[in-house]
Amino acid sequence: MTFDAVVEVRLREGVADPEGATIHSAMGQLGMDRVREVRVGRIFRLSIDADDAGTAEQLAVRAAASLLANPVLEDYEVNVSEQSSDRASPR
Amino acid sequence: MTARIGVVVFPGTNCEHDVVQAVRSVGGEAELVWGGGSELGGVDAVVIPGGFAHGDYLRPGAIARFSPIMAAIAEFAAQGGPVVGICNGFQVLTEAGLLPGALQRNAGLRFVCDTVPVVVCSTGSVLTSDAAPGRELHLPVNHFEGRFVADAETVKRLRDEDRVMLRYAVNPNGSVDDIAGVVSEGRNVAGLMPHPERACDPLLGSTDGVVLLRSLLRSGSGATSTMRATAAGA
Numbered sequence: 001m002t003f004d005a006v007v008e009v010r011l012r013e014g015v016a017d018p019e020g021a022t023i024h025s026a027m028g029q030l031g032m033d034r035v036r037e038v039r040v041g042r043i044f045r046l047s048i049d050a051d052d053a054g055t056a057e058q059l060a061v062r063a064a065a066s067l068l069a070n071p072v073l074e075d076y077e078v079n080v081s082e083q084s085s086d087r088a089s090p091r
Numbered sequence: 092m093t094a095r096i097g098v099v100v101f102p103g104t105n106c107e108h109d110v111v112q113a114v115r116s117v118g119g120e121a122e123l124v125w126g127g128g129s130e131l132g133g134v135d136a137v138v139i140p141g142g143f144a145h146g147d148y149l150r151p152g153a154i155a156r157f158s159p160i161m162a163a164i165a166e167f168a169a170q171g172g173p174v175v176g177i178c179n180g181f182q183v184l185t186e187a188g189l190l191p192g193a194l195q196r197n198a199g200l201r202f203v204c205d206t207v208p209v210v211v212c213s214t215g216s217v218l219t220s221d222a223a224p225g226r227e228l229h230l231p232v233n234h235f236e237g238r239f240v241a242d243a244e245t246v247k248r249l250r251d252e253d254r255v256m257l258r259y260a261v262n263p264n265g266s267v268d269d270i271a272g273v274v275s276e277g278r279n280v281a282g283l284m285p286h287p288e289r290a291c292d293p294l295l296g297s298t299d300g301v302v303l304l305r306s307l308l309r310s311g312s313g314a315t316s317t318m319r320a321t322a323a324g325a
Contacts, residue, residue, distance in 0.1 A: 015240065016265070018200050067157075070150055070186065072193035073240065 002083040003048045005060035009069045009076045010041035044068050047083065056080050093120050094311030097134030099164070099180075101126040101144035101155045106177065106288065110140045113288035117301055119308040126158040136173040136217070136311035137164055139180030141233070141286060151194065151236050152182035161187055173217035173310040174280045178234055181272070181282035190273055190282045191249065192241035198265025202235045206297060208260035209271045209285055213253045216274035217310035218281040218303050228299035230285035232263060237284040239266035239273070249273055257283055279310070 011017050017039050024038040046063065050056035057080045064076040098110045100123050107123055114121040124131060126144075131137065144155035155161075161183075168174045168189055176184035184190040197203060206229050211222045222228075241249070246268055249255050257272035264284075272283030287300030 016195070016198065018196055018198055018265075022200055067149070067153065070153065070193055072185070072242075073195060 001050060001052070003050055003053060003056035003080050004083050005046040005048055005056055005078060005080045007044040007046065007060055007064045007068055007076055007078050008041055009044065009064070009074050011039055011073060012075050015073050041074075048080075053080050053082065093118065094135040094308045095120040095122065095133075096307070096311060097122060097124040097131050097137045099124050099126050099137060099139045099160060101142075101158060101183075103143040103146050104140055104179070105142035106140040106179075106286065107142075109286075110138050110177070110288045113291040113300065113304055114138075114308070116291055117304045117308065119304070119311070124160065126155065126160045129159040129163055131160070131163045131167055134311075136175070136307055137167060138307075139164075139174070139176040139183050140288070141178030141180060144179055144183065147179075147236075150182075150186065151179060152184075152186040155179075155183045156187040165189060168275070168277070168280050171277060171279050173307060175218055175307055176280075176282040177286055177288065178232075178237070178284055181284055182236065184280060184282045189280050190275055191245050192239055192270075192273065194236050194284070195238045195240050196236050197234070197238050197263070203237065203263045204231075204233045205263065206231045206290075207263055207285070209257045210260055212255045212258050213274065215253055215278050216256045216281045216306075217279050218272070218274075218283070218287075218306050219256055220310060221306040222302045226302075227260060228257075228285075228302075229290065229297040230287060230299060231289045231295075231297075232285050234264070234284055237266070238264045239270045239284070241267060246270075252276070254278075256281055257285070 020038040020040045048056040060078045069076040111121040211226045258269040262269045274281045287303040290297040290300030
C-alpha cells in the first residue's frame, strides 16, 4: 500500500528565527500588524510503500529524526494517511 | 617527516584547491580525498574545506555527513587523528555529531564576506597548538549560515573545558558567546567558520592563517607517530 507522510520540521522553542522576524516585519509594512509572530518551518511530503500505516509512520519518523530535522535546532511532527486510490502507483 | 593532509571533496565543495595550496605553502603535503570513497589513504590529518557541499540542500552539511568517507573520518577521529572543518566543513562536522552545536543563518540575514579579527581562546587544539593564547588573527569569513548556536548547557561545558578555540573580536553573525571555532573533547577535531587557508599569502592581506596550518601539520606528524606506535604495540 502507499501512504502519504507529511513531516513538518520546525525550529525549537527558543531558537532565534531571523527569517521569521524579517517576514513579520514585512507583514507589518503591509498593515498586518495583528500578526504577533512568524516562525518559519518546512514541510516534507513522503510517499511511502508499506504494509500498514504504523510501518509507514516508523519510516517517516526515522527520516525526520536522522535526516530531515537537525535535533540541535529543530523538532518535527509526522502525520501519515493512506494515499487516495486515484493517486496509487500503477503496478 | 612532513605531514600529509587529506582534503575532502564533496560535490559542491569549492575551497579544496586553496587548502591544498596553503598547506603546501607552509611546508606540508596535501592531496584530495573524494567524499564518495571510503578510504582516507593513510593521510596524517583531514581537512573538510569550505564550499556548498550538495548545494547546501536540506541544510548545509546535512547530506554530506552521510557520505561514505564520513565513516572513515569518524573512525580516524576516534583514534585521535586530527580533523579540521573549515566553514562548510564545520557545518558537516556539527551535522555529523563530531562537534557540538549547529550553524544557523546569520543574525540579520546578511551574507558576511569580510576579513575579521578573531582571538585565540584555547591553544588546546590541533589547530591552535602553536598559537599564542589571546593572539588576534585577521581571517576572512564568507558565509550566510555561520551563526554558531548551542544550548546553554553545551556552551557552559565548552567554556569549562576550554574548548572554545576561537572567538570573534567583533561578532559578525550572532554566534552565541562570540564563538568562531570549537574543538572536540579529544581536542583533535576542530571546526571554525573563518578561512585560514585564505590568510597564508601576503598578497591576500593576511598571513595569520599560517600559524593555524602549521599547528595542524605538527599535530599531523605527532598523531600519526602515536597511532602507528599504538598499532604496532597491538
